[in-house]
Every structure is written in C-alpha cells, then in structure tokens.
Amino acid sequence: MSAIHSLSPELTGISSPDPLKFAFAGKKSAHTSSGSIPVPADQTQAVYRKLMDTPALPETLSPGKRLAYIHIPFCRTHCSYCGFFQNTTKKDEVNRYVDYLEKEIRMSAHDAWTQSGLFHGVYFGGGTPTDLQPEHIVRLGNAIRESLPLANDVEMTFEGRFHGFDNDKVQACLEAGFNRFSLGAQSFNTTLRRRMSRIDSGEFLLERLDYFNSLNNAAVVIDLMFGLPGQTLGDWEKDLHTFLQSKAHGVDLYQLILLGSSRMKQSIENGSMPEPATSPERAEMFRLGVATLSDHKVGRLSVSHWGRDLRERNIYNHGVKSGAEIMPFGSGAGGNFAGHNAMSLRTLPAYYEAIDAGHKPIMMMSKATGNKALFSVMGSGFDRGWLEIAKLDQTGGAGMSEHCMPLFEAWQENGLTTIHDGILDLTLPGQFWNVTMHQALIDFLKQYPLDGQTTERAA
Ligand SMILES: C[S@@+](CC[C@H](N)C(=O)[O-])C[C@H]1O[C@@H](n2cnc3c(N)ncnc32)[C@H](O)[C@@H]1O
Ligand code: SF4
Structure with a gap:
C-alpha cells in the first residue's frame, strides 16, 4: 500500500x-502556519527597502484585497485568557507612541510599493485602540488617509473594548473615517465577564450597543467567546440571544484557546476557577451557535463570522485568511507583503530607536516559501x-x-x-x-x- x-x-x-x-x-x-525562510537580521532593512522601492506586481493585487494593520499595544488591564497583552496603558507612553506611529505611517507614504495599489481594508487592532484619546484617533486616521491610497469602499475598522470607549472617542472615529467598530463583548454574562477580568456589566454593553447603533454611521460587530470556565450551554444560548436582541450588525464566535501562559490557566490549575468546557462541549456550543444564527436568518460570512445586515462585509478578516497582502504598522504588528512575512519590534524603546533611525521597525522577516496563490x-x-x-x-x-x-x-x-x-x-x-x-x-x-x-x- x-x-x-x-x-x-x-x-x-x-x-x-x-x-x-x-x-x-x-x-x-x-x-495555521506554513513554511518560510528567515531573512538574516542584518539584511532586513536593505531587503525591505528594495521591496518598497518596487511597485507591487499586478498579480499580487488582483483579485485579492490589500490591507493595512495598525497595532496599538496597550491595554488598561490584562484579561485572564489573553495572549495579546503587551503594555499597560499609561497616558505619557501612549502620547509618545502615537507620535512615533504617525511617523511610521507617514514614512511609508512615498514608497513605490505603497502607492502601486489600493488598500481595501484598514484595521486598528491590539491591544486596545479604544484606549487612545480622541485627538490620537483623528491624527492617526488622517495619517492613514493622507499616506495610503484607499479604495473608495475601504473598510476601516476600529477594534477595542466597550470599557472607556466614550462618546467623544466614538465621534473622533467617525470624524477620522472609520466605518466599522469591532468590539470584544466576549460574554454578556457579568459573572463570566468578571472571571475574565472584564470590568463592565452585560447591561452596560447593551446600552453602549444602543448608542453606537443610534449613530447609524458605522457597522458594529462584536466578538463572543464559548467554552469559558463555568459557562454552561444555557449561558451560551443566552449570549447568542442577547446578540440577536442587540442592534449589532455582526458577530464573531470564538472558541476559547486556553493558553499555557495565561492567568486563566493558572487559576484553573490552582482550583480558584472552574474548568473550561471540554472540546466535545465546545463542539456542542458551536453547533448551537450555528443553528441559532441560522434559525434567525443571520447571514454567514465565514465559518465563524455572521452579519445580519449588508453593512457588515468582513473584508479585513477574510482577507487575512485568504493571504491578502498586509502592511503592518506599530510595535508588535505582523504583516505579509511582496512575498515576505514581517513582525515589528515588540519592545517600545527598540521600536522608537528604529523609527528615529528612519527604519521600518522590523524584528523578524522571512521569505514565504511555497505557492502563495x-x-x-x-x-x-x-x-x-x-x-x-x-x-x-x-x-x-x-x-x-x-x-x-x-x-x-x-x-x-x-x-x-x-x-x-x-x-x-x-x-x-x-x-x-x-x-x-x-x-x-x-x-x-x-x-x-x-x-x-x-x-x-x-x-
Ligand atoms: C486581539 S483581541 C483584542 C480585543 C480587544 N482588545 C478586547 O479586549 O476586546 C481580539 C479577540 O480575540 C479573541 N481572543 C482573545 N484571546 C483569546 C483566546 N485565548 N481564545 C479565543 N479567543 C481569544 C477575543 O474574542 C477578542 O475579542
Ligand atoms: S482581550 Fe483585549 S484588552 Fe484584554 S488583554 Fe487581550 S487585547 Fe488586551
């Protein structure tokens, strides 16, 4: 055989x-991960410069989408399950970071690669972009619009938490051209939320969703998580129905990945937090999620993402999965462009030093192997x-x-x-x-x- x-x-x-x-x-x-060959550290700047001085090949642009990812590496608190936390939000540090980030964005404006094709999705993620101040949001939004050629129907997403996403910040986002908010609800169940170190109550989330929707000026999508410690199938069903009652335009259903280094894992191991759902229990929760949303005619945009309104398009997230070119900006951002993958410097002093030297702040770069198409x-x-x-x-x-x-x-x-x-x-x-x-x-x-x-x- x-x-x-x-x-x-x-x-x-x-x-x-x-x-x-x-x-x-x-x-x-x-x-998923596929193969790549590292670019030696002392060659990354020269390789990057050469790639950026070369217009993108037409076949890399069409029919795919071109994306920009802007990373905000600050969170007010470290949620117990999360592996994305980098730095605690501190006013002076965020001010400084925004100055450097704006420089990094504007530095790329004259690159032949940047100007050789339209960007269809811009994603401010983190971390917690909602920890930025209104004037940061307007400045960075302007820097993006003035530096990158954006498609007329560009999807501009601002990700974050409900906590601290006050009305003045929401207005700043709209002024800056964002047309989509992606917010981590995780669960509307206040007890489960507190276990995840999420500060606000489920009721507060619903009030805020009402407000975002009343503006009628951007798509609002939320993340919900299943398989959380102590979360029953009944709890999950309630969260799904709360989404249906809310005015959100879309929803992502994420199953919990219990990370080895997380506080949640430690708390479960020392008995101070209930066990999370097993894989078969999570599978049952997924079945319920799919059935509930389908019963209520919420349109399916991917295996884990639904939109009930044509306002929600899921351009960035589907683009990432489809191998779209992504230009990364910010400390800790990851991207892939011109056949290469790159990860930016994660520590702030190293990030600032690279920008001061006029460099793209690359920590690691590799050439993608295999057949991209x-x-x-x-x-x-x-x-x-x-x-x-x-x-x-x-x-x-x-x-x-x-x-x-x-x-x-x-x-x-x-x-x-x-x-x-x-x-x-x-x-x-x-x-x-x-x-x-x-x-x-x-x-x-x-x-x-x-x-x-x-x-x-x-x-
Ligand atoms: C990069 S996080 C940023 C979200 C935002 N800062 C927040 O706190 O809501 C994006 C989403 O990833 C999901 N996520 C984070 N950690 C996860 C984990 N360990 N397992 C599954 N999903 C996770 C959450 O649903 C979260 O909303
Ligand atoms: S879930 Fe969001 S706010 Fe919480 S630690 Fe992760 S990135 Fe930060």
Missing part, C-alpha cells in the same frame, strides 16, 4: 459516529467553509486536486466534508475543525509534494 493511502489520523481525523466532537483530539491554535485559495476556502476544487489545479498546477483527493475522500468518509459539483464542502463538523483541517492540508502537501509524488494514485 502506498504511503499516500495510509494517511495518518492527524491529517484525516478519525472515523467516529460523532465527528463534530471526536474527529480530532482538540484545537491547538487559532491559526495556492495557499490563498486554500485559506479563503477553509475560512468560507467551501473550496472550489478546480482552483487547486489552476493555482497549484495540473493534477493538484487529484493529488489531494485521497485526503479529501478520507475527510468525506470521516464526515468532515462532502464532495459535490466540483466543491469540497465542509460539513458542520468540518466547519468546527476548519483550522485543524487547513493545517492538515498544508502538512499533507509538505509530506507529499505534488512534484515528488511516487504513489500509485498520483503516478
């Missing part, structure tokens, strides 16, 4: 009467929940879909996909395990590259 016919269960999942709960052992990461088709498909099989051949070379078919058929046998009308369609279990399956396809192609195929099927 050829190796490709005895694929490991890490790739195929296992055969189970209940694949939603048991096809794989558990979700380990929120993201193929990875984009895969990423977009797994995020949407279905993949056009012929596109694998168009981007990966003739024979690619046939080469992958043993894996697709194994997934079908295990209840994770159906194959029909030239579509690889993720079932509900496949949607739940989409990140694991996407990673499995990447790993499969590493283990069995199309060029190196020696199997009966592929021969």
Whole structure:
C-alpha cells in the first residue's frame, strides 16, 4: 500500500459516529502556519527597502484585497485568557507612541510599493485602540488617509473594548473615517465577564450597543467567546440571544484557546476557577451557535463570522485568511507583503530607536516559501467553509486536486466534508475543525509534494 493511502489520523481525523466532537483530539491554535525562510537580521532593512522601492506586481493585487494593520499595544488591564497583552496603558507612553506611529505611517507614504495599489481594508487592532484619546484617533486616521491610497469602499475598522470607549472617542472615529467598530463583548454574562477580568456589566454593553447603533454611521460587530470556565450551554444560548436582541450588525464566535501562559490557566490549575468546557462541549456550543444564527436568518460570512445586515462585509478578516497582502504598522504588528512575512519590534524603546533611525521597525522577516496563490485559495476556502476544487489545479498546477483527493475522500468518509459539483464542502463538523483541517492540508502537501509524488494514485 502506498504511503499516500495510509494517511495518518492527524491529517484525516478519525472515523467516529460523532465527528463534530471526536474527529480530532482538540484545537491547538487559532491559526495555521506554513513554511518560510528567515531573512538574516542584518539584511532586513536593505531587503525591505528594495521591496518598497518596487511597485507591487499586478498579480499580487488582483483579485485579492490589500490591507493595512495598525497595532496599538496597550491595554488598561490584562484579561485572564489573553495572549495579546503587551503594555499597560499609561497616558505619557501612549502620547509618545502615537507620535512615533504617525511617523511610521507617514514614512511609508512615498514608497513605490505603497502607492502601486489600493488598500481595501484598514484595521486598528491590539491591544486596545479604544484606549487612545480622541485627538490620537483623528491624527492617526488622517495619517492613514493622507499616506495610503484607499479604495473608495475601504473598510476601516476600529477594534477595542466597550470599557472607556466614550462618546467623544466614538465621534473622533467617525470624524477620522472609520466605518466599522469591532468590539470584544466576549460574554454578556457579568459573572463570566468578571472571571475574565472584564470590568463592565452585560447591561452596560447593551446600552453602549444602543448608542453606537443610534449613530447609524458605522457597522458594529462584536466578538463572543464559548467554552469559558463555568459557562454552561444555557449561558451560551443566552449570549447568542442577547446578540440577536442587540442592534449589532455582526458577530464573531470564538472558541476559547486556553493558553499555557495565561492567568486563566493558572487559576484553573490552582482550583480558584472552574474548568473550561471540554472540546466535545465546545463542539456542542458551536453547533448551537450555528443553528441559532441560522434559525434567525443571520447571514454567514465565514465559518465563524455572521452579519445580519449588508453593512457588515468582513473584508479585513477574510482577507487575512485568504493571504491578502498586509502592511503592518506599530510595535508588535505582523504583516505579509511582496512575498515576505514581517513582525515589528515588540519592545517600545527598540521600536522608537528604529523609527528615529528612519527604519521600518522590523524584528523578524522571512521569505514565504511555497505557492502563495495556492495557499490563498486554500485559506479563503477553509475560512468560507467551501473550496472550489478546480482552483487547486489552476493555482497549484495540473493534477493538484487529484493529488489531494485521497485526503479529501478520507475527510468525506470521516464526515468532515462532502464532495459535490466540483466543491469540497465542509460539513458542520468540518466547519468546527476548519483550522485543524487547513493545517492538515498544508502538512499533507509538505509530506507529499505534488512534484515528488511516487504513489500509485498520483503516478
Ligand atoms: C486581539 S483581541 C483584542 C480585543 C480587544 N482588545 C478586547 O479586549 O476586546 C481580539 C479577540 O480575540 C479573541 N481572543 C482573545 N484571546 C483569546 C483566546 N485565548 N481564545 C479565543 N479567543 C481569544 C477575543 O474574542 C477578542 O475579542
Ligand atoms: S482581550 Fe483585549 S484588552 Fe484584554 S488583554 Fe487581550 S487585547 Fe488586551
């Protein structure tokens, strides 16, 4: 029997009467990773400069979207589950940071690469952009609009918390051109919220959603998390219904990834916090989420994101999953552009020093390996929940879909996909395990590259 016919269960999942709960052992990461070759540290500035002095190739721009990510590495408090925390919000430090960030944005304005294509999504994330002051928001928004060529229908997102997102900041966002707020509700249940070190009550969140909606001037989407310590299926159902009653235009459903270094994990281990939901329990919560939103005719924009109003488009998030080019700005920002991945310096003194030297503040850079067009088709498909099989051949070379078919058929046998009308369609279990399956396809192609195929099927 050829190796490709005895694929490991890490790739195929296992055969189970209940694949939603048991096809794989558990979700380990929120993201996939594929290969890249590091650029030596002493060459990053020269490589970056060369890339930026070269206009982007038309094929990298079309039909994909081009994105800018602006990172605000400050939070007022460190939420117990979160691995994104970098610095505590302090007024003077934030003032200084905004000066440098504005410089970094304006530095890129004259680059040939920047000016050679329109940006379709701008995302202020963190961290907590809502910890910025109104004048910071207006300044940075102006810097973006004056430095980057933005598409007329650009999606400009301002992410953050409800806490401290006061009316003057909201007005500043609208003045600065933001047309989408993405806010971390996580849960409306005040007890669960306090366990996550979230300050405000569920009632406060609803009042604020009413206010944002009354402005009628931007899409409002919220994040909800399931699988939290002590969260029952009933609690989760209430959160879903509260979203439906709220005026939010969209919702992201995230299952909790319990990070090894988090305070939440420590509290669970020392018994001061209840156990989080098991993977099968989280699977049940996902099923309930999908069913509830579908019953109420909320449109599905990806496996984990819904919009009930045409105002919500999900351009940035889907672009990221689809391998869109992302220019990063700010300390701790990550991006990918002109065939390279880059991560910016995470400590503020090092970030400031790089900007003072007139450099892009890059900490690490690598050249992406593999076939970008193929990875984009895969990423977009797994995020949407279905993949056009012929596109694998168009981007990966003739024979690619046939080469992958043993894996697709194994997934079908295990209840994770159906194959029909030239579509690889993720079932509900496949949607739940989409990140694991996407990673499995990447790993499969590493283990069995199309060029190196020696199997009966592929021969
Ligand atoms: C980068 S965070 C920033 C959000 C914003 N600062 C806030 O506090 O609401 C974006 C989203 O990631 C999700 N998230 C953060 N940590 C997570 C974890 N450990 N597991 C699953 N989702 C997580 C949360 O839903 C959060 O709203
Ligand atoms: S969830 Fe948001 S506010 Fe909380 S630590 Fe993470 S990034 Fe900061």
